[in-house]
Structures are given as structure tokens and as C-alpha cells.
Amino acid sequence: MRDFLTGNHAVAHAVRLCRTPLIAAYPITPQTAIYEKLSEWETSGKLKGIMMRTESEHSAMASCIAASLTGVRTFTATSSQGIALMHEMLHFAAGCRAPVVMANVNRLLAAPWGFWADQLDSLSQRDTGWIQFYCENGQEALDSVIQAYKIAEQVYLPAMVSLEAFFVSHFMEPVDIPEQEQVDRFLPPLDLPHKFDIDKPGFLVPVVSSELYRKYKHMAQISMDSVKEIAVRVDQEFKKEFGRGYGIIEPVMLEDAEIVIVTAGSITSTARMVIRDLRKQGHKIGLLKIRLFRPFPREAVQQALRGKKKIGVIDRNISLGSGGIFCQELRAALIHSPDRPLTYSYIAGVGGTDVTPEVIQKIALEVMNRVDPFDQPIWVMEE
Amino acid sequence: MKNPDHANEFVIPISYGSTEVIETGKWGFQKPQTVFMTAPCQETCPAGNPIPQFLYFATQGKYDEALRTLLRENPFPGVCGRVCFHPCEIDCNRSQYDESVSIKAVERYVFDATSDHLPDILPITNTDSKQVAVVGSGPAGLSCAYFLALLGHKVTIIEAQKEPGGVMRWGIPQYRLPKSVLKKEIQRIFNLPIEIKTGIKVGEDLSFDELTRFDVVFLSPGAGLNASLFIDGEDLKRVRKGGDFLERLNSKEKVILGKETIVIGGGNTAMDVARSALRLGSKVTVAYRRTRAQMLAIPDEIVEAEEEGARFEFLIQPVKINLLKNKRLAVKFQRMRLSDLDQSGRPKAIPVKGKFFTLEADHLITAVGEQVDLSWIPQELIKNGLINVDSSSMIFAGGDAVDQPRTIVTAISVGKKAAISIDLRLRGESLDKVFSKIKVGNKGSVSMESYLSGRDEGKWPEPKGVILYDRINTLYFEASKKINMRKLGFDQRLRGFSEVSCGLSSEEASLSASRCFSCGTCNYCYNCYFFCPEGVISLDPLHQTKYVDFDHCKGCGTCAKSCPRNVVEMKEVS
Numbered sequence: 001m002r003d004f005l006t007g008n009h010a011v012a013h014a015v016r017l018c019r020t021p022l023i024a025a026y027p028i029t030p031q032t033a034i035y036e037k038l039s040e041w042e043t044s045g046k047l048k049g050i051m052m053r054t055e056s057e058h059s060a061m062a063s064c065i066a067a068s069l070t071g072v073r074t075f076t077a078t079s080s081q082g083i084a085l086m087h088e089m090l091h092f093a094a095g096c097r098a099p100v101v102m103a104n105v106n107r108l109l110a111a112p113w114g115f116w117a118d119q120l121d122s123l124s125q126r127d128t129g130w131i132q133f134y135c136e137n138g139q140e141a142l143d144s145v146i147q148a149y150k151i152a153e154q155v156y157l158p159a160m161v162s163l164e165a166f167f168v169s170h171f172m173e174p175v176d177i178p179e180q181e182q183v184d185r186f187l188p189p190l191d192l193p194h195k196f197d198i199d200k201p202g203f204l205v206p207v208v209s210s211e212l213y214r215k216y217k218h219m220a221q222i223s224m225d226s227v228k229e230i231a232v233r234v235d236q237e238f239k240k241e242f243g244r245g246y247g248i249i250e251p252v253m254l255e256d257a258e259i260v261i262v263t264a265g266s267i268t269s270t271a272r273m274v275i276r277d278l279r280k281q282g283h284k285i286g287l288l289k290i291r292l293f294r295p296f297p298r299e300a301v302q303q304a305l306r307g308k309k310k311i312g313v314i315d316r317n318i319s320l321g322s323g324g325i326f327c328q329e330l331r332a333a334l335i336h337s338p339d340r341p342l343t344y345s346y347i348a349g350v351g352g353t354d355v356t357p358e359v360i361q362k363i364a365l366e367v368m369n370r371v372d373p374f375d376q377p378i379w380v381m382e383e
Numbered sequence: 384m385k386n387p388d389h390a391n392e393f394v395i396p397i398s399y400g401s402t403e404v405i406e407t408g409k410w411g412f413q414k415p416q417t418v419f420m421t422a423p424c425q426e427t428c429p430a431g432n433p434i435p436q437f438l439y440f441a442t443q444g445k446y447d448e449a450l451r452t453l454l455r456e457n458p459f460p461g462v463c464g465r466v467c468f469h470p471c472e473i474d475c476n477r478s479q480y481d482e483s484v485s486i487k488a489v490e491r492y493v494f495d496a497t498s499d500h501l502p503d504i505l506p507i508t509n510t511d512s513k514q515v516a517v518v519g520s521g522p523a524g525l526s527c528a529y530f531l532a533l534l535g536h537k538v539t540i541i542e543a544q545k546e547p548g549g550v551m552r553w554g555i556p557q558y559r560l561p562k563s564v565l566k567k568e569i570q571r572i573f574n575l576p577i578e579i580k581t582g583i584k585v586g587e588d589l590s591f592d593e594l595t596r597f598d599v600v601f602l603s604p605g606a607g608l609n610a611s612l613f614i615d616g617e618d619l620k621r622v623r624k625g626g627d628f629l630e631r632l633n634s635k636e637k638v639i640l641g642k643e644t645i646v647i648g649g650g651n652t653a654m655d656v657a658r659s660a661l662r663l664g665s666k667v668t669v670a671y672r673r674t675r676a677q678m679l680a681i682p683d684e685i686v687e688a689e690e691e692g693a694r695f696e697f698l699i700q701p702v703k704i705n706l707l708k709n710k711r712l713a714v715k716f717q718r719m720r721l722s723d724l725d726q727s728g729r730p731k732a733i734p735v736k737g738k739f740f741t742l743e744a745d746h747l748i749t750a751v752g753e754q755v756d757l758s759w760i761p762q763e764l765i766k767n768g769l770i771n772v773d774s775s776s777m778i779f780a781g782g783d784a785v786d787q788p789r790t791i792v793t794a795i796s797v798g799k800k801a802a803i804s805i806d807l808r809l810r811g812e813s814l815d816k817v818f819s820k821i822k823v824g825n826k827g828s829v830s831m832e833s834y835l836s837g838r839d840e841g842k843w844p845e846p847k848g849v850i851l852y853d854r855i856n857t858l859y860f861e862a863s864k865k866i867n868m869r870k871l872g873f874d875q876r877l878r879g880f881s882e883v884s885c886g887l888s889s890e891e892a893s894l895s896a897s898r899c900f901s902c903g904t905c906n907y908c909y910n911c912y913f914f915c916p917e918g919v920i921s922l923d924p925l926h927q928t929k930y931v932d933f934d935h936c937k938g939c940g941t942c943a944k945s946c947p948r949n950v951v952e953m954k955e956v957s
Binding site for chain 2: 223
């Protein structure tokens with residue numbers, strides 16, 4: 001069924017379709033619409049699961065972890081200060097290998113206060129052991145939640161699907177809502193091998209020796225690494241069932257490109273148009289969208305950018321004292337590439353500022369004109 | 384998930400072993416300890432009734448346990464649940480929070496709910512059992528006999544009347560204390576090996592000296608003589624004595640009164656007489672020489688008498704009674720006024736010079752006090768019109784015949800103290816030393832349970848302190864109303880001698896009992912259990928046990944802070 005939906009409601013549809021029995025959440029702008037929609041459906045009976053209204057995001061995540069360990073699918077949605085408050089429990093979720101799925105609506109972190117789109121909230125959580133997806137639009141957010149369950153439940157790691165505040169969360173677009181039978185076919189019922197068993201009581205998160213701690217982390221890293229391959233496979237299965245696929249990265253007009261603009265999230269949509277126009281003008285330019293951020297698709301990125309001359313990475317985030325986070329990751333991924341391209345870090349859209357076609361074109365042209373390496377992040381301001 | 388590199392290991396950090404091997408309890412420097420205390424209700428109860436404990440069982444609907452708990456300290460829960468002046472409810476800590484707990488009403492309910500069967504009460508094994516004579520079988524005598532029997536002594540009661548019970552049998556009217564209730568209480572007492580000889584009057588059928596064949600004698604003859612007004616006309620036929628009047632009613636004799644009756648007095652007997660007279664169809668005027676504030680009757684009784692139509696005239700005293708030609712009485716009254724305080728702390732009533740007036744009535748009943756018949760008591764045991772025994776002899780005394788407040792529960796209490804004193808005297812122990820250990824608070828009550836707990840070894844623990852309101856953690860309680868017993872309507876009351884108080888329903892009883900703060904004791908509210916972050920507390924309400932796993936208690940003190948009754952104390956350990 002095709003409907004005109006906000007990104008938030010698209011996410012809510014995905015959660016409903018995945019037959020998630022336990023949703024524990026705490027409202028926060030701009031995510032609240034997800035919470036409200038699911039609550040509404042709980043009341044009407046459309047949602048088969050239970051909404052647990054917790055007193056904080058920290059408790060919401062703790063509840064999800066506990067419920068997940070009883071062997072059920074769980075979901076929470078949050079944003080900004082909410083995910084910051086959850087931080088401790090994010091580590092627990094990954095450490096307990098609980099395949100919790102969360103939607104995070106990217107909103108700037110205080111201070112100062114604001115509600116606008118910025119990826120720093122989820123990117124600050126990159127080392128917590130969560131799989132992270134960044135979505136371009138509502139449709140992708142819906143599809144990514146369904147895919148996230150399928151991936152997370154194979155590797156026993158939690159997964160986060162990020163969509164930007166307002167640009168995705170509140171903008172209404174036509175969205176295909178899959179049929180329940182399709183989703184049921186795609187996503188099998190959850191069957192965790194390690195669920196709590198009252199006949200065999202266990203004590204979770206025991207104190208362990210240094211060696212054992214290292215072993216758990218090592219095992220988790222192996223699992224995390226395997227996600228890159230599994231995510232590709234799951235995306236292909238998804239395409240087969242639903243006719244749509246995204247890949248873990250998406251190369252756009254890259255074949256003969258010398259210059260590449262790299263984006264994530266909603267800026268990609270705008271960039272697609274700018275790149276198309278620049279191509280028409282004869283520029284050898286392409287676009288690379290990064291959808292999977294954790295694990296970082298190093299090999300896929302290396303391959304996609306092989307032989308490119310210059311890269312401009314646009315980051316709607318700033319790691320103070322370093323630069324754009326996507327750019328850091330990308331530079332690290334390319335460090336051993338032969339004839340590696342010059343990589344420039346552009347900071348645009350921080351705090352929800354608009355990244356217009358003009359801004360992207362300005363960046364593209366600037367990359368074209370640059371000849372020397374430049375390490376510092378380059379802030380792009382409106383005229 | 385099985386990790387591919389570690390095929391047999393799960394990746395989830397879970398331990399199926401026990402963490403108990405880590406003795407976290409050794410980290411602490413303090414440990415919780417339950418320190419039970421005496422609730423003020425129990426301290427104030429002359430009989431030392433274990434009130435929080437019996438209410439705890441009542442809350443659970445365990446009325447047999449509640450009854451047995453009461454019977455440890457008081458053989459008359461059915462009587463006290465009806466006629467006691469319940470000072471416990473005045474001192475109830477809850478009265479400082481919202482309203483006191485209906486202790487008396489629940490006590491009555493416990494008796495009523497269990498009255499279809501008799502509980503097993505067994506005396507202790509006493510290899511050194513002695514013979515004790517108890518003279519008189521009122522509340523003091525029966526209480527003394529009951530506790531002596533529990534202590535394994537052989538008791539013989541000598542009763543002048545044809546049935547036991549004293550004032551409970553012959554004084555208190557049926558509408559306050561139905562005889563069936565008293566009968567059941569007495570039946571339960573006589574399930575113990577107690578012998579009774581009725582219709583035997585010491586001094587007539589048996590000489591005082593003959594009592595000396597017993598090892599010990601307890602004198603509790605009561606105050607059966609009606610005090611006199613000492614005025615002209617007191618011997619007229621239509622002038623009666625209150626005690627005799629009530630005794631005739633309680634003997635089911637036909638008693639007829641005229642249309643109007645004057646009752647003289649302000650105590651419980653006066654109220655009993657007035658309300659009985661109302662039930663016989665007479666209009667009643669109560670004449671009292673002081674004011675309402677000085678009346679000795681239980682306040683509830685005064686209120687109920689008023690509700691039933693008794694008229695009160697204060698500050699008057701009869702000086703002369705004349706018989707009129709129409710056979711009615713003309714009673715001349717002297718107007719009185721209040722003056723200085725007397726020895727009992729009440730203001731004296733003194734005549735207002737020259738102020739007299741006359742009231743007419745068909746009958747006049749006096750209820751101005753009771754006196755002790757001392758005709759058969761040796762002179763050396765008499766002091767100020769009362770029995771006064773030597774503290775070192777084998778003759779003990781109690782009840783209304785000695786110098787003590789004349790209430791049922793005081794008599795019960797004195798009976799218990801006498802039983803313990805007798806047992807101690809027979810064992811050659813110091814009374815003062817033991818009484819200082821088995822006391823219940825500081826208002827004179829003692830605990831038979833405490834006495835029994837140390838009797839075998841002759842060693843008693845220190846008495847518990849009294850827990851006051853400020854120690855109660857009231858945040859854990861919700862305000863609620865006191866539930867009072869329903870009463871018969873006024874019309875119904877005056878139609879006969881049916882019991883006025885209707886008692887509580889089972890829901891009301893359980894609700895009333897559950898209002899108890901359980902001051903100073905544990906009622907298994909599970910607060911400590913739920914709040915303990917270490918999960919080291921085990922409670923077993925069924926066996927009334929509490930257990931703390933000290934190997935794993937870190938001594939955080941959460942249990943102490945969360946106890947609504949503050950009976951958990953943290954004690955430092957080295």
C-alpha cells in the first residue's frame with residue numbers, strides 16, 4: 001500500500017509489521033510521533049505488542065535489553081538528549097548481545113538547546129557496539145528498520161536506524177507500506193538461542209577476568225565485522241521480496257568519475273540532483289552515499305573510490321578538535337589504498353542548517369579547484 | 384549465538400554459577416538487627432495485651448491465632464472487647480496520624496469469630512506444683528486462677544455466689560455484656576485444671592483459718608456492698624441500692640419500676656442502673672453532685688445513656704426522701720458547687736447554702752459507690768476499708784477489694800500479677816527483680832509471655848523500650864478513617880436488654896486491624912525484602928521467622944531506612 005507519510009510514521013509502520021512484542025520508550029521531540037503512533041495502535045489493537053512507558057531513556061533501553069534476553073523482538077525510539085542518557089545502556093545492549101532495534105531521529109545535542117537535524121547524537125555512540133544505518137528518506141527508514149531486525153538477529157548485536165530531524169522525521173513523502181505477509185516471509189519469528197530460562201537460572205553481566213573480557217570483546221568484533229557481509233545479503237533478500245534495495249553504500253555515477261562527493265542521510269537526495277546537473281555540464285563527478293556506518297564498510301568504500309582523484313565528504317556533524325566524522329572514517333578506510341585520493345572534510349548542515357543544491361555545488365566546485373592536501377575541516381556557511 | 388571461532392561457547396556474558404562464593408557481607412561494617420519495641424497501646428493496656436501482634440493475625444484473617452495471642456496475656460478478650468474502657472485507643476500512635484485503630488472492636492471480633500470452639504491451652508509442666516485457694520471469682524480471681532493454672536499450680540476457687548463471674552456476672556447488664564459471652568470465657572478458663580466451690584462463704588461456711596491448709600491464698604472478694612447515702616428515707620421500700628438492683632436483673636428476677644426513676648451517682652454503676660431502668664420503661668433522671676467532667680463512668684456509657692433518654696442533673700445531692708400520699712417519692716436536693724481538689728485530684732462538691740429543691744419520682748436507686756465486705760477478713764489485713772496484704776506473706780489480694788482502679792481490665796491485670804508473684808514467692812525469687820524485667824513499658828503492665836520465657840532458667844532479658852509516634856515512618860501509610868462498631872437503634876435498644884453494640888463485619892474487622900501501624904513489631908510488610916538491593920533478606924510469615932544472609936549483607940542500611948515501623952537498627956560490627 002502506498003501512503004503519504006512522515007518518516008516517523010514510516011518507522012512506526014515498520015515496527016508494527018515486524019510484530020515487535022515489546023516497545024519501551026520515552027517521548028522526545030522530534031521522535032515523539034513514533035511513540036504516539038505506536039501508542040495509538042496499541043490502544044486500537046492494531047499493534048500486537050506492548051508499549052512500556054518508562055521514566056527515562058536509560059530505563060527504556062534497560063527494559064529493551066531485559067525483554068530481548070527473554071527472547072522477544074524489542075524496539076525503542078529516541079533522539080538527542082535521549083540517546084545521550086541511554087549511553088550506558090547502549091554498551092550493555094551490545095555487551096549482552098541483545099538484538100534490540102532502535103530508531104534515532106538525529107537531533108543536535110545541547111547546549112545550546114535546539115531541535116534541529118544534526119548527526120552528532122548517534123555518531124557520538126559509534127563505539128558502543130551498535131550497528132548503525134543512516135537513512136535518506138522515510139521509505140528507507142521503514143525498510144531499514146525491517147532489515148535491521150533481520151541483521152541484528154543473526155549476529156546478536158543491536159542496531160540503530162538514524163533519520164534526521166524534520167528533514168526526514170516530519171517531511172511527508174509517498175511511502176510504500178509493505179504487506180504483512182511479505183514482511184512475515186522476509187522476517188522469520190525471533191528464536192534466540194540464549195534466552196533466559198527459569199529452569200536454568202543465570203546471572204547476567206557477571207564480573208569476569210581480564211582475559212574473559214577481552215574474549216567477549218574479540219568475539220563481538222568478529223560478529224560486528226560479519227555484519228558487512230550479512231547486511232549486503234539481507235539487502236539483496238529484501239530487494240527480492242519488496243523490489244527495493246539500498247546496499248550498504250550506494251555509488252552514484254562513479255564509474256568514470258574523478259571527483260566524488262560523499263554524503264549520508266538526507267543530504268544525499270539533494271546531492272543526487274546537483275551531481276546530475278554537474279554531469280550534464282561535463283564534469284567527471286560522482287556521488288557516494290554511505291548508509292551503513294557501523295560496521296564501517298571499509299572494503300566496499302575502498303573499492304568504490306579506487307582510482308578517484310579527489311573526494312569531498314559532507315558531514316552534518318562536527319567532532320570538535322577533529323572534523324567531520326564520516327570523513328575521519330573514510331580517510332582511515334583509504335589509508336592503505338594505492339594512489340589514494342585527496343580527501344577534504346566539509347562541515348555543512350550542522351545544527352539543522354539547510355544544505356541547499358547551491359551549497360553542495362559550491363563544495364563540488366571547490367573540490368574541483370583544490371590541488372593541495374588540506375587536513376582541516378572546511379565549514380560551509382550560507383552567503 | 385555460537386561463535387564460529389569458539390564453537391561451544393555462547394557469546395552472551397551470563398554465568399550459571401552462583402555469586403554466593405563472593406562473601407560480600409565481609410565488606411560491611413554494620414549489620415541490621417531487628418529491635419522489637421513495645422507499642423504505646425500495649426503499654427497502656429493494664430493487661431498488657433499484645434495488641435499489634437493480635438491485630439497482625441486479625442489482618443490475615445487468622446482469628447484463632449489472634450485469640451491465642453490475646454489469651455497469653457488476658458483470659459477475657461470477649462469481655463474486654465465489650466466493656467473495657469480501652470485506654471489503648473487513646474494512646475494508639477495512629478491517633479496522632481489520623482484516627483486510632485478500633486482495637487476494642489477488633490478484640491471483640493476475634494472472640495466472636497472464634498466463639499464456636501475452644502482453643503487448646505495447655506499449662507506448663509510444673510514439677511513443684513502447689514495448692515492455691517482463690518477467694519472470689521470475679522475478673523481478678525478468675526484471672527489469677529487462670530494464670531496460676533497455666534503455671535501448673537492446683538487452684539481451688541471459693542465462690543460465695545452460686546455461679547462464678549463476680550461483677551461480670553451480677554453487675555454489668557446484658558446489653559453491655561451478654562451472659563453467653565461470659566459463659567464461654569469462663570468455660571474456656573475451666574478447661575484448665577481449676578476446681579471451683581460455689582455457694583461457699585468464707586467466714587460462714589468456711590473459716591478464714593481453714594484457708595491456711597492451702598500453700599497460698601489469693602483474696603479477691605470484690606466490693607459487693609452498696610455504699611449508703613446516710614439520709615432520711617433511704618430505707619423506704621421504693622429506694623433501692625444499685626448493686627442489688629443490677630444483681631436482681633442479672634438473676635432474671637422480675638423487677639418492676641414506676642414511671643419515673645431517679646438515679647443517684649456518676650459512675651459506671653449509675654449508668655448501668657439508669658440504662659437498665661430505661662429498659663424497664665421508666666423515665667430516668669441521673670443526679671450527680673459534681674459536673675459531667677468529673678463523672679467516673681466510661682464516656683461512651685454516658686453518651687449512650689443520654690442517647691437513650693436519660694436526663695442528667697448536675698451539682699445536686701439528695702438530703703431527704705419523703706413518701707407522698709400517692710406512694711411517690713419526694714426527694715429533696717441540696718444545690719452544690721465545685722470547690723478545691725480532693726485527694727483523688729477531683730474538685731470537691733460543697734453545698735450552696737440555703738439552696739434546695741425537690742424532685743418527685745416513683746423510685747430512687749442509689750449508685751454512690753461500692754464497699755468491701757470485710758466482716759470475715761482478719762483485722763491485720765484491713766486498711767482504710769480495703770484489704771491490704773503484707774508483701775512477704777503467703778496471702779495475696781486483688782480486685783475491687785484492694786486499693787486499685789475499679790475496672791475489669793485492672794482486675795484482670797492484678798490477677799495476672801498476683802499469679803506471677805505467687806509463683807515467684809513459691810520459688811523463692813525476688814519479685815521486684817523479675818517484675819522489672821517482664822514489665823510492658825512503664826505504666827505497670829507485665830507480660831506473662833516474658834515471664835514464661837525466662838522462668839525455666841530464672842533469667843529474663845531486659846524489657847523492650849516503648850516506640851513513640853515520631854519513630855514511625857508515616858510516609859508508608861495512607862490516611863484512613865477509624866471504623867466504629869454499629870449500634871442498635873434507640874427504639875430497639877429500649878425494647879429489651881439486647882446488646883447495644885453490634886460488633887464489626889468481617890470486612891470491617893480486617894480493615895480495622897490492617898490500619899494498625901504494628902508499632903515496634905514486624906508485620907511482614909516486606910518493605911525490607913523489596914528494598915534490599917542485595918536480596919539477602921528472607922521472611923517467613925507462616926513460621927514468623929526472619930533471616931538475613933549476613934555472608935552477603937553489605938550493611939547498606941536500606942532495610943532500616945525502609946522499615947515503616949523502624950524496628951530494624953544498624954549495629955556496628957568489628
